[in-house]
Amino acid sequence: MDVVNRYLPNKNHQKGVAASVVIIVLLFFLRSGKSVEPATLLSDPFLQLPKQGSVNVVWFTNFEGSEHFVMYGDKKDQRANATTTKLSSMALSETPGAKAKATSVWRHEATASGLEARKRVPYFVESKDGKRNTEVKSKVFSLQPAPQAGQALKILLTSDHQNLPMVAANLQQVDSSIGKLDAVLFAGDTVLVPDRAAEWFGDASHGSAFFPSFQGRAKSVVGTTEYRGGEVLQHAPIFTALGNHDVMGRTNITNTSLDAHFEYSAPRSYAESLYKSTGLDPKSEAHAEWVANNSFNTRTYSEIFSLTGRAPGKLYYSVTLGDVHLIVLCAVRAYRPPTLDPNVASRFSERRQDFNRKELWRHGAFVMEPISKGSAQHVWLQYELKSKEFQSAKYRVVMLHHPIHSLGANIGPAFSNPYPYFKYGADGEVIAASYEYPFPDYLLNDVSPLLEQHGVQLVFYGHSHIWNRFAKPTTTATATMTTNFLESSNVGNTFGAFSTNTGRKRSVVDKLESAQGDPNGLSPVLPTHPNKTAGVGDKDHVSSNTVTVFSILDTDKGTVESYYFDTKHPNSKAQKFDEFSLVKPAAAAVTTPSEPVTTTSTTASARTTEQKPNPLANTKLRAAQVQSVMQPRPEESGTRPSPIAQATGATEAAGGVSRKKGAAGDAAVEASGPTDGRAKGSGGATGSASATSVKKEAAEGSEPSSLRDNGDDVEASVKAPPRAKKSDAVATGSDAKEPVGSGSGSSGRRSEISPRSSSGSSPGVSPGRYAPRARTNRTRASGLHSNATRPWRKSPMPIAKSADGDESPEAKAPAAAE
Known part of the structure; x- marks a missing residue:
């Protein structure tokens, strides 16, 4: 031993x-490379999919675990086990430009059922990891099933958080001022880059991350004050609309940073044409994923939130919440900065250095989900507006991301798909690639009239990071009422408002867009409870980087109330500065928008800003402008090279005149249909027969049997713009002498992009590219728009500073200026 x-x-x-x-x-x-970090809850639980007698509870962890469940009820003795999935595209936060590194985020969703109507009960969630022999649980919160008709609700209206500075302060004031909410309507742009985990769950560099701010766990410093946000989503279900910052772009580019993946989005039709060129089977199971990886995707957004209501699995849907019937539309376009800088891929042009690197093209600000007349979404909207649920609702609300009326920078250009124009040199190389946005505007012409005709009381949106509202009296088949348009997105920051009472002007305008005011013709309504001392409400908007705003829909009172909080005074409270009713009928007849509007209304809620005549608001004039866009010349026939096909060497039949590139002095303009994802003959196309069937079912009031989400706009009424005649051709290469349309005898197509310049010149536009022309009242029948219909159009001037000396948002051109 x-x-x-x-x-x-x-x-x-x-x-x-x-x-x-x-x-x-x-x-x-x-x-x-395996993590040894402790098992943790990445978020508190939040609520989704409220139904009669049930609601879903969702939370996230950094481990797969072996057991996840929610305990709820008066005694917290009812248990519901969760379904667990792993987010497929989540990556760690990284230095801008660095390679993205994948990280593991696990999502858990359980249904708390058997709930009593109108009654809140406590709940908490718990996750166990058998391998680590650990368990984590949340604090106790409250939940309730879907609200009943007649139940008083307070609903938060917010959008465009994007990890911006004032978000946590905003939500902290919501929590302390309003108390427990019954629902949250979020009009898009939850984060900046959706595949970056830290923007959802927070880290040291993301103090205003989405879930921490919405759940009272943020660490965001404004000035010298730290804000934690508000305990909101643990008690109230959230309903979201897709925003442009909720969409990721191509994943096959050489730059593997998350920022690059976000920025390099492309139309579906571009990816479809690339897929055809590979020779792969269009019926392959990998087809849809391949196309998404080469265009854009909403994987993370769709994996985080439970899409709800009718049209399941789509990015547009409807749901009833007590007395509110909510319709959520998908109105999103790719963000491109509004600049004429030739070194920036903008709304109006590709980068000069990328002209002959088509794999790096951004394709302009293309529309990501078809919404024009004839598209699946538009047909679905018609059905929803005729549905019993909508017609019987006390409050009819529509939410989308892109504004229909706004004083902000992001309303322009027209919400339509860009028409590309290419110019070629003598050697066949591209020397210009620009984009125009023709009317009709899908939202203004195809969507808004439907909403007004069917008695929608509130249209809520974001996108421009300001607060402003508009009111349009409307006569329906049964009553005279008001359609209210509210943009309440001055939450985390602002990018500027361009009202007649500020002196600011948009630095770049396109086509019929105005330098000031609402390009779509309505006058903004002045707030009903102005606070001139705080500088809020004395103007027709709120646009501030120190004052943050939120709005509350109160169904008990039938009102929408807006509040502001001044972060320069951290010990102050949120103050109401505006209120309007959703049930009050219109008190006056419709004022002709083209006439000056004065503040002579007898009711405070109808006060409007005094404005100069807005010729864009004249409906007859607008109709003439649209007509001039929509009428092709009689001699147009044959085939037109598709701009997307040009990028891949293919062609398609689209109407118009076919011209070859490369010959000096030959036609330099290549024009075709918009880059809207109409991959004719490709897999997933809806087809005219299907669209006709769906339209017929909607007209009869029955639910469409097939509303396939195929990424194709089946709009048949929008024709391509008129082609330039051969005599209108632009000289190419060394023969180029002057911009299109700048000569006294020129009748060639001019670019509709107009920077404001007193001389009519185009700063930043390189030789050989389309340059804006100076003001002219001469009629050009061959142009995209007849100048005879636009005698007011001036040659605007670039703006670097606003009236108060601040640098214009457009002059700064921030990377995430949306």
């Missing part, structure tokens, strides 16, 4: 061996 004991390690030796084992294990994990 002594011999045996001689070879046994003493206690100190045993401790040393144990320590060595621990070190070896740690080194193994570090070398293998």
Whole structure:
């Protein structure tokens, strides 16, 4: 036995061996790249899909775990097990431009059922990890099933958080001023880059991350004050509309940073044409994923939120919440900065250095989900507006991301798909690639009239990071009422408002867009409770980087109330500055928008800003402008090279005149249909027969049997713009002498992009590209728009500073200026 004991390690030796084992294990994990971080809840639970008698509870962890469940009820003794999935595209936060590194985020969703109407009960969630022998649980919160008709609700209206500075302060004021909410309507742009985990769950550099701010766990410093946000989503279900910052772009580009993946989005039709060129099977199961990876995707957004209501699985839907019937539309276009800088891929042009690198083209600000007349979404909207649920609702609300009426920068250009124009040199190389946005505007011409005719009381949206509202009296088949348009997105910051009472002007305008005011013709309504001391409400908007705004829909009072909080005074409280009713009928007849509007209304809620005549608001004039866009010349026939096909060497039949590129002095303009995802003949196309069937079913009031989400706009009424005649051709290469339309005898197509310049010149437009022309009242029948219909159009001037000396938002051109 002594011999045996001689070879046994003493206690100190045993401790040393144990320590060595621990070190070896740690080194193994570090070398293998596996995390040894403790098991944690990445978020508190939040609520989704409220139904009669049930509601879903969702939360996230950094581990897969072995057991996840929610405990709820008066005694917290009812249990519901969760379904667990792993987010497929989540990545760690990284230095801008660095390679994205994948991280693991696990989502858990359980349904709390058997709930009593109108009654809140406590709940908490728990996750266990058998491998680590650990468990984590949340604090106790409250939940309730879907609200009943007649139940008083307070609903938060917010949008465009994007990890911006004032978000946590805003939500902290919501929580302390309003208390427990019954629902949240979020009009898009939850984060900046959706695949970046830190923007959802927070880290040291993301103090205003989405869930921490919405759940009272943020650490956001404004000035010298730290804000934690508000405990909101743990108690109230959230309903979201897709925003442009909720969409990721191509994943096959050489730059593997998350920022690059976000910025390099492309139309579906571009990806479809690339897929055809590969020779792969269009019926392959990998087809849809391949197209998404080469265009854009909403994977993370769709995996985080439970899409709800009718049209399941789509990015547009409807749901009833007590007395409110909510319709959520998908109105999103790719963000491109509004600049004429030739070194920036903008709304109006590709980068000069990328003209002959088509794989890097951004394709302008293309519309991501078809919504024009004849599209699946538009047909679905018609059905919804005729549905029993909508017609019987006390409050009819529509939410979308892109504004229909706004004083902000992001309303323009027209919400339509861009028409590309290419110019070629003598050697066949592209020397200009620009985009125009023709009327009709899908939202203004195809969507808004439907909403007004069917008695929608509130249209809520975001996108421009300001607060402003508009009111349009409307006569329906049964009553005279008001359609209210509210943009309440001055939450985290602002990008500027361009009202006649500020002196600011949009630095770049396109086509019929105005430099000031609402390009779509309505006058903004002045707030009903102005606070001139605080500088809120004395103007027709709120646009501030120190004052943050939120709005509350109160169904008990039938009102929408807007509040502001001044972060320069952190000890102050949120103050109401505006209120309007959703049930009050219109008090006056419709004022002709083209005439000056004065503040002569007898009711405070109808006060409007005094404005100069807005010729864009004249409906007859607008009709003439649209007609001039829509009428092709009689001689147009044959095939037109598709701009997307040009990028891949293919062609398609689209009407118009076919011209070859490369010959000096030959036609330099290549024009075709918009880059809207109409991949004719490609897999997933809806087809005219299907669209006709759906239209017929909607007209009869029955639910369409097939509303396939195919990424194709089946709009048949929008024709391509008129082609330039051969005599209108632009000289190419070394023969180029002057911009299109700048000569006294020129009748060639001119660019509709107009920077404001007193001389009519185009700063930043390189030789060989389309340059804006100076003001002219001469009629050009061959142009995209007849100048005879636009005698007011002036040659605007670029703006670097606003009236108050601040740098214009457009002059700054921030990377995420949306």
